Amino acid sequence: MANGPLSSETSEEARHRLRLALSRYYKLEQFDLFFTPSLHVAQVLLSQLFLRQEQTRNQTRYASHYPVTELSVLPAIPLIAGNITLVPHVDLPDGRVRPLRECQRHGVTEASESFASVLHHKLIDEARLFVTRLDRHAEICGDLVLVALRTHDFSTLVRSELRLFEQGLTLPAIDEALHRLNDPQWRPYNAATVDALSLSGPLSLNSSHQPGLPFASFTLPAPLFARLSDADDVVKWPQQARLQLNANVRGSGKKSVNMTHYLSRRLQYLLGTGMKSEKASGRPAGSGFAP
Structure with a gap:
């Protein structure tokens, strides 16, 4: 089990230890892991991130056609924070598993009903990006959402910006999660x-x-x-x-x-x-x- 939170460690050190523990228990070594306090916050952060990525692409695309002084006033991308759709991997209440390709085609995979369940291995084998609560099948704690990006599918810039976003968040549930992982009665999967x-x-x-x-x-x-x-x-x-x-x-x-x-x-x-x-x-x- 993971060691509980240490009184002398920083917030970033605690997050790092939790990332290492989750990677080990849930076989997430191929993913970069980030934390948010809710699915809504994860949705907004990812929307902001992909908005900035698209704006950068557009500036690069138009750079050969416009003077540098005009690039900052190019038409805005029709994308606003929060508009990325979270697509459930398991559709409720119907109880149907949606193909991960379909999830990824229409938005970001919301994997709360598959992460740490019998669908877990399919999820981590096929998903490029997913978000999940940690209080459903993992039974770790509420008020903490995991964002997982497959490392080789996303640029260093994207992952670095998301880490900066995460560092600006207050996440008191990190300590609760570390305590839970240290509980000898806890088991990682349903x-x-x-x-x-x-x-x-x-x-x-x-x-x-x-x-x-x-x-x-x-x-x-x-x-x-x-x-x-x-x-x-x-x-x-x-x-x-x-x-x-x-x-x-x-x-x-x-x-x-x-x-x-x-x-x-x-x-x-x-x-x-x-x-x-x-x-x-x-x-x-x-x-x-x-x-």
Whole structure:
């Protein structure tokens, strides 16, 4: 495990130690790593960075056609901070894995649902640039987002400018992350996988997620959805009446653990509780549900 934060070390030294630890645990040696406090800040920084890169390209492109004195007043690039799209690698609540080429074609890969999961190795093998929260499958801490650029795909100038941006940020969660990595109970990966899942009772139901993800997704009748109990492994998507049921098994990333049977029993329990609430409300059993 990584050593905890040292009282005498500087902020930059702590960030460097965290970068080294993350590179080791998550096989990120081919990437340059940067930190931001949120996905939004990462989006803005990357937008600013690529805006400046595009402006530099344009000045170089026009340099042979305009006097030097006029280069600073060339038409502005139609790009504003924050307009780069973060494209989820795993689309929620549908539970579908988007091809990384598609993510990269439309923006920057947002990998919070794949980083440190069973999709991790595919992510680091194919992604050129991705951002991810560190509180989802990695279970390191909130308020800290990792930005990873594949070193040989980006210029030294781009990486240096992003490092300068990062140095201007206050990141108190760095110490929390180092403490977490030093916890002997912590494991870096969520090894859970879930196959397609079907139930015949207490309600006929088929999962809609792509098999092999660390969760299952279901569309529920609205009355039952409204009565589902909250729980740590339950994510509700009210507009779609969609239930996401998460599985979590900590591991080293060397093997996966199939949690389909466990989630099937867990779902039966949740649905049974919800239908009891339905009956207790005075509504006839099955009322409001499709036959």
